[in-house]
Amino acid sequence: MQTNYVLKRGALEGFDHMTRIAATEGAVLVKNNNQALPLAQGSKIALFGRMQFDYVKSGTGSGGSVNVTHVINIYDALAAEADITLYDTLTQTYHTWLEEHPFNEGTGAWASEPWSQEEMTISDELAQQAAAFTDTAVVVIGRSAGEDHDNAAEQGGFFLSDIETAMLKTIRSHFKAVIVLLNTGHFIDMSWEAEADAILYLWQGGMEGGAAAADLVMGRVCPSGKLSATAALEISDYPSDPFFGDRLGNDYGEDIYVGYRYFETFAAERVRYPFGYGLSYTTFALETQSACERGDQITVRVNVTNIGSHAGREVAQLYFSAPQGKLGRPVKELCAYEKTKLLAPGEAQVLELSFPVASMAAYDDTGATGHCSCFVLEEGMYTVFIGTSCRDVEACYTLTLDDLRVVSQLRAHLTPNKAFDRMRPTKTADAFTVSWERTPERVPSAYDTQGVPAALPITGDLGIKLWDVKEGRHSLDAFIAQIPEEELLPICFGEGMNSPKVTPGTGAAFGGVTDELQAYGIPLACCSDGPSGIRMDDGQTATGMPNGMLLACSWDRTLQEELYMLEGKELQGNRIDVLLGPGINIQRHPLCGRNFEYFSEDPYLCGTLAAAQQRGMAKFGTTGTIKHFVCNNQESNRQNCDARVSERALREIYLRPFEIAVRDGSTHCVMTAYSPINGVWTASNRELVRDILRGEWGFEGIVMTDWWARMNTMPGDEPTREKVHAMVRATNDLYMVCDDAKKAVTTSDLSDMRQSGAVTLGEVQFCARNICRFLLQTAVLYRDNQKPFICQGEALVWSDGGATPFTTDPALLDKNAPALTLADLLTIELFEAIPAALSGKIKKEERTSALRISGRNAYAVYALDVKEAGQYEVTLVYASELDKLAQISCQVIIGDEMKAVLSLGGTNGKLGSSRQRIELPSGKVYFKLRFPSGGYIVKTLDISKA
Numbered sequence: 016m017q018t019n020y021v022l023k024r025g026a027l028e029g030f031d032h033m034t035r036i037a038a039t040e041g042a043v044l045v046k047n048n049n050q051a052l053p054l055a056q057g058s059k060i061a062l063f064g065r066m067q068f069d070y071v072k073s074g075t076g077s078g079g080s081v082n083v084t085h086v087i088n089i090y091d092a093l094a095a096e097a098d099i100t101l102y103d104t105l106t107q108t109y110h111t112w113l114e115e116h117p118f119n120e121g122t123g124a125w126a127s128e129p130w131s132q133e134e135m136t137i138s139d140e141l142a143q144q145a146a147a148f149t150d151t152a153v154v155v156i157g158r159s160a161g162e163d164h165d166n167a168a169e170q171g172g173f174f175l176s177d178i179e180t181a182m183l184k185t186i187r188s189h190f191k192a193v194i195v196l197l198n199t200g201h202f203i204d205m206s207w208e209a210e211a212d213a214i215l216y217l218w219q220g221g222m223e224g225g226a227a228a229a230d231l232v233m234g235r236v237c238p239s240g241k242l243s244a245t246a247a248l249e250i251s252d253y254p255s256d257p258f259f260g261d262r263l264g265n266d267y268g269e270d271i272y273v274g275y276r277y278f279e280t281f282a283a284e285r286v287r288y289p290f291g292y293g294l295s296y297t298t299f300a301l302e303t304q305s306a307c308e309r310g311d312q313i314t315v316r317v318n319v320t321n322i323g324s325h326a327g328r329e330v331a332q333l334y335f336s337a338p339q340g341k342l343g344r345p346v347k348e349l350c351a352y353e354k355t356k357l358l359a360p361g362e363a364q365v366l367e368l369s370f371p372v373a374s375m376a377a378y379d380d381t382g383a384t385g386h387c388s389c390f391v392l393e394e395g396m397y398t399v400f401i402g403t404s405c406r407d408v409e410a411c412y413t414l415t416l417d418d419l420r421v422v423s424q425l426r427a428h429l430t431p432n433k434a435f436d437r438m439r440p441t442k443t444a445d446a447f448t449v450s451w452e453r454t455p456e457r458v459p460s461a462y463d464t465q466g467v468p469a470a471l472p473i474t475g476d477l478g479i480k481l482w483d484v485k486e487g488r489h490s491l492d493a494f495i496a497q498i499p500e501e502e503l504l505p506i507c508f509g510e511g512m513n514s515p516k517v518t519p520g521t522g523a524a525f526g527g528v529t530d531e532l533q534a535y536g537i538p539l540a541c542c543s544d545g546p547s548g549i550r551m552d553d554g555q556t557a558t559g560m561p562n563g564m565l566l567a568c569s570w571d572r573t574l575q576e577e578l579y580m581l582e583g584k585e586l587q588g589n590r591i592d593v594l595l596g597p598g599i600n601i602q603r604h605p606l607c608g609r610n611f612e613y614f615s616e617d618p619y620l621c622g623t624l625a626a627a628q629q630r631g632m633a634k635f636g637t638t639g640t641i642k643h644f645v646c647n648n649q650e651s652n653r654q655n656c657d658a659r660v661s662e663r664a665l666r667e668i669y670l671r672p673f674e675i676a677v678r679d680g681s682t683h684c685v686m687t688a689y690s691p692i693n694g695v696w697t698a699s700n701r702e703l704v705r706d707i708l709r710g711e712w713g714f715e716g717i718v719m720t721d722w723w724a725r726m727n728t729m730p731g732d733e734p735t736r737e738k739v740h741a742m743v744r745a746t747n748d749l750y751m752v753c754d755d756a757k758k759a760v761t762t763s764d765l766s767d768m769r770q771s772g773a774v775t776l777g778e779v780q781f782c783a784r785n786i787c788r789f790l791l792q793t794a795v796l797y798r799d800n801q802k803p804f805i806c807q808g809e810a811l812v813w814s815d816g817g818a819t820p821f822t823t824d825p826a827l828l829d830k831n832a833p834a835l836t837l838a839d840l841l842t843i844e845l846f847e848a849i850p851a852a853l854s855g856k857i858k859k860e861e862r863t864s865a866l867r868i869s870g871r872n873a874y875a876v877y878a879l880d881v882k883e884a885g886q887y888e889v890t891l892v893y894a895s896e897l898d899k900l901a902q903i904s905c906q907v908i909i910g911d912e913m914k915a916v917l918s919l920g921g922t923n924g925k926l927g928s929s930r931q932r933i934e935l936p937s938g939k940v941y942f943k944l945r946f947p948s949g950g951y952i953v954k955t956l957d958i959s960k961a
């Protein structure tokens with residue numbers, strides 16, 4: 016019998032437990048001398064570091080703006096453990112100090128929270144007292160991370176602050192065992208590692224992160240995470256370091272020698288913890304059982320036995336080493352991995368690891384092999400290694416090719432418009448040294464009109480609805496052909512953020528954005544950030560997920576699939592069709608601000624894990640958007656910083672994760688990046704989107720821009736937000752985002768450029784087809800047509816009663832002085848009898864005063880006497896020093912119900928406004944504005960009858 020899944024808004028019940036499991040699986044134990052971890056039963060612990068109380072669940076910005084019901088911190092989790100005792104006096108000392116040093120939210124502006132918090136100085140005396148209680152110290156150090164800023168090579172950023180360094184030194188001098196727990200988005204400097212006996216990278220584990228930390232520290236779960244990137248001795252050891260940070264452009268001079276590909280080839284001695292490395296509480300023995308080539312696959316079977324005394328899991332990793340040939344190759348590249356199940360002491364499992372021989376090919380972008388623009392396997396010996404990190408491996412198979420093999424013949428795309436020097440290995444005696452060669456340079460060519468889709472002759476409305484296409488009665492082409500051009504053009508725009516037409520507080524509405532489009536049965540779909548849980552700026556809660564770095568360090572595809580199946584279910588409950596994540600850019604440099612969201616320095620690990628997440632979401636009829644396509648590897652000046660990168664590095668490293676996730680089959684949405692590659696902004700980059708993504712990889716889904724992205728037509732052409740015709744020509748279907756899609760057709764250049772013929776009707780119809788093809792799979796199409804949407808064999812039923820009421824904390828109400836202008840006072844008056852808690856600053860004389868919004872969750876409250884019920888326009892005029900991309904919003908709450916979300920956005924100091932229509936009941940109401948983040952000034956609020 017078929018049962019129904021009843022889906023409610025908000026967080027999915029029980030999902031938090033799954034995130035806790037995930038948060039344990041991705042933590043990496045990098046040091047554990049004298050078995051300092053796990054803590055023995057009955058241990059007494061002195062718990063240091065203020066971050067024990069301020070667990071960082073994720074970085075900030077679009078990837079971190081998830082409202083959660085709770086965040087479990089490390090102190091609470093460890094204090095609840097029955098088998099250990101914490102040193103209370105120390106806790107008390109922290110509590111007293113924290114009263115004077117509360118959590119610093121910075122200005123509260125979007126994505127600008129400080130990356131570190133002030134630490135309490137640990138005096139010798141305090142350490143001594145604590146050491147009299149116990150000889151075991153646990154120290155928690157934490158860092159945030161975020162969008163739009165890179166980390167800095169300074170104290171409190173990548174480096175410990177002076178107080179943190181002194182704290183570790185003092186603790187080291189008093190305690191026998193020092194255990195450091197790192198609650199960070201990505202690596203921090205580790206030059207202090209000698210001060211610790213055990214170091215556990217917890218990363219940012221989501222809302223249950225503290226509980227996961229306790230599971231690991233107590234030994235209920237054995238660490239099994241492995242590093243998804245290399246921890247070098249110093250920042251300057253990373254090969255991208257000389258290029259990173261330049262605001263105008265980065266030469267990707269290290270080329271394909273990213274992360275361990277560089278270190279293993281040229282500078283093994285500069286590595287602190289290698290890629291793939293991670294300790295366990297137990298020990299595993301790996302024994303290769305067989306290795307062979309079957310068909311076009313190499314398969315290695317390895318027996319993994321737990322020879323220690325603690326149940327645990329191990330990751331078997333396969334690398335290959337290709338002959339240097341004419342192209343030059345890294346000495347190791349990951350080609351397969353598998354994680355065991357939980358193995359009890361003495362238990363063994365045989366893992367089978369396979370990969371296609373063709374995946375060992377390299378791309379020839381110079382013609383050095385005689386096969387320009389081909390993936391080739393040069394002749395010579397290929398060695399396959401098995402092991403438990405890129406360093407700890409042994410050879411298990413060799414394959415010798417007598418002749419070069421061409422694996423695929425492609426066309427040159429994305430060639431640098433100006434050549435630069437790139438790295439390559441030169442063999443000297445037993446080692447490789449870095450030498451440099453020029454990259455190829457693009458020959459300027461005219462706009463190529465080949466492959467421009469032919470226009471479908473417009474038939475006019477034949478009464479075909481999108482559901483008819485779904486049911487096979489008509490083709491998608493026949494459906495699209497009905498729509499007159501002026502009605503079709505708005506489909507190229509998503510509306511947002513916080514469109515009132517879809518789930519409140521989300522990123523965008525797209526598809527049926529106008530009445531005309533809806534009349535054809537095109538549903539209005541909804542998308543929202545991602546990736547660390549669902550972002551709903553109306554204050555609705557969702558499950559806070561572990562960050563990308565953590566998930567990648569689990570090396571566990573099954574886990575990703577299960578976790579993201581639940582994410583898919585939660586998305587469905589909130590009537591969101593698309594998650595704006597995962598972010599799968601390569602971690603090219605340790606200071607990139609969004610490394611916390613991204614997965615790895617290795618394209619194969621990154622792509623396979625992303626594909627698993629997509630398969631998971633697909634099980635509940637939703638999908639993720641892989642982003643940011645491509646080379647969004649630096650946040651400083653991210654809109655302008657040109658990624659000057661060779662075609663080879665693109666194809667072997669930066670495009671690869673996207674290619675894997677697309678070819679896997681369950682990726683239906685891709686988001687282009689803000690930045691240009693070799694002079695052409697990605698949102699309008701035809702070679703990137705049309706030729707590679709669609710042409711070579713066969714992608715038929717939606718490509719969308721990043722929010723308020725800019726576009727240009729060729730290197731040297733000034734990018735603007737209006738050049739939407741260039742986006743359409745690139746087959747990037749959707750411009751994200753605008754206030755009103757119909758208006759955007761003319762305020763952008765789309766309408767004019769259609770008239771001039773610079774973009775064809777066929778090109779517009781092509782984008783519309785991609786969008787509609789995608790919508791055919793969405794739950795919203797079924798809902799609109801009152802048809803059951805079946806997932807996992809059961810029907811999804813949306814419950815309207817699921818939304819949690821929006822209650823405001825009365826303590827917050829009095830915090831701010833509201834600025835108010837009621838332009839139309841005929842129908843509304845200020846409510847005379849204002850209760851003391853609310854009255855504070857509501858005075859008519861204050862109408863022209865401005866309100867500075869700083870900190871988080873500030874409120875402005877107006878007591879209104881509404882004479883006439885009905886539709887009102889709420890207009891907020893404001894100014895912010897922040898850039899347009901800053902995602903500021905403001906919620907309109909009537910009583911305890913969230914009625915609308917105003918999307919603001921930075922205005923670079925100029926005046927801006929945002930408007931929404933709301934329904935007001937008659938009588939006396941408290942009209943509240945809630946400001947989730949600060950960093951701007953509200954000049955006026957106007958409420959007038961619509």
Ligand code: BGC
Pocket residue numbers: 077162522544595642721722900902
């Ligand atoms: C980010 C994207 C995000 C979008 C919508 C942009 O600032 O770069 O990753 O999905 O905003 O919030």
